[in-house]
Amino acid sequence: MTTDPADRGVHEEHRVQGVDHAAFPTFDPAATVRFYRDTLKFPVVHSICAAGWGPAEHPDFIHFFFDIGNDDRIAFFYYFGHEPVGDPAARGDAWARLPEGTPEFFANSRHLAIHVDSEEDLLEYRRRLDDSAWPCEMQVMHETIESIYTHDPNGYMIEITRALRPVTPQEDLDAALTIDALCEVASGPEPSLDKLLTRKAELIVERAADWDAAQQAPSGTGAVPR
Incomplete structure (x- = not known):
């Protein structure tokens, strides 16, 4: 046709x-x-x-x-x-x-x-x-x-x-944290979304502390956030 x-x-x-x-x-x-x-x-x-x-x-x-x-x-x-x-x-x-x-x-x-x-x-x-x-x-x-x-x-x-809009760099970072938390939780007993979100919150706190330390470290020490 x-x-x-x-x-x-x-x-x-x-x-x-x-x-x-x-x-x-x-x-x-x-x-x-x-x-x-x-x-x-x-x-x-x-x-x-x-x-x-x-x-x-x-x-x-x-x-x-x-x-x-x-x-x-x-x-x-x-x-x-x-x-x-x-x-x-x-x-x-x-x-x-x-x-x-x-x-x-x-x-x-x-x-x-x-x-x-x-x-x-x-x-x-x-x-x-x-x-x-x-x-x-x-x-x-x-x-x-x-x-x-x-x-x-x-x-x-x-x-x-x-x-609807571009995905932001902040959302890329959020995804990386989410996936790191998922890998830990899914490998443990009785994985759940609640456990994932709890672990993700802990990772945010841990990595924020690392970032603050890296920002305060003297130049040239090689300190970097995880």
Whole structure:
């Protein structure tokens, strides 16, 4: 089927700008951080701590992001209180499988997010979806983005997202502290979001003291904050 050139020009006014992030669940956030941040040197650039989000059965979780270049990111969800079933040495979905009846949130954590530049573009894609067999299922304002969601014909969740504002250097620092706290808490007994936030507060106090000491140290001593 051919497309009228004038019609094609209208459609090209609203273009996606590539991958914002691809997201997956993890049962081992500490190992995930060691692999992506420490081994591959992908910086942690954002994190979201969510308590009481969504439906009543939705657990507390942390959603954290690594920069993989060109403003693209790979992201992971860690759900507090959920453990894998089966052989931890198995790969991929064989390890990630949870018991029958697990809420849909776990399947939806595996999704692709596509970036657009403006609210106008986002609403245009919502219009296209709503006029199709796959209407928009949810439109959400997150901390720094606004997103629309649907499922494709294969059952995979697709997100189209726009930035509400730039992520600040202070938020990058907050993400680094959050991930350091997560790695400690998730490796201990009965991890929870409350424990993560408590440990994060302790790290802020510890590192603030280190920073003050570095600022007061004589020039040339080599003292630096952690």
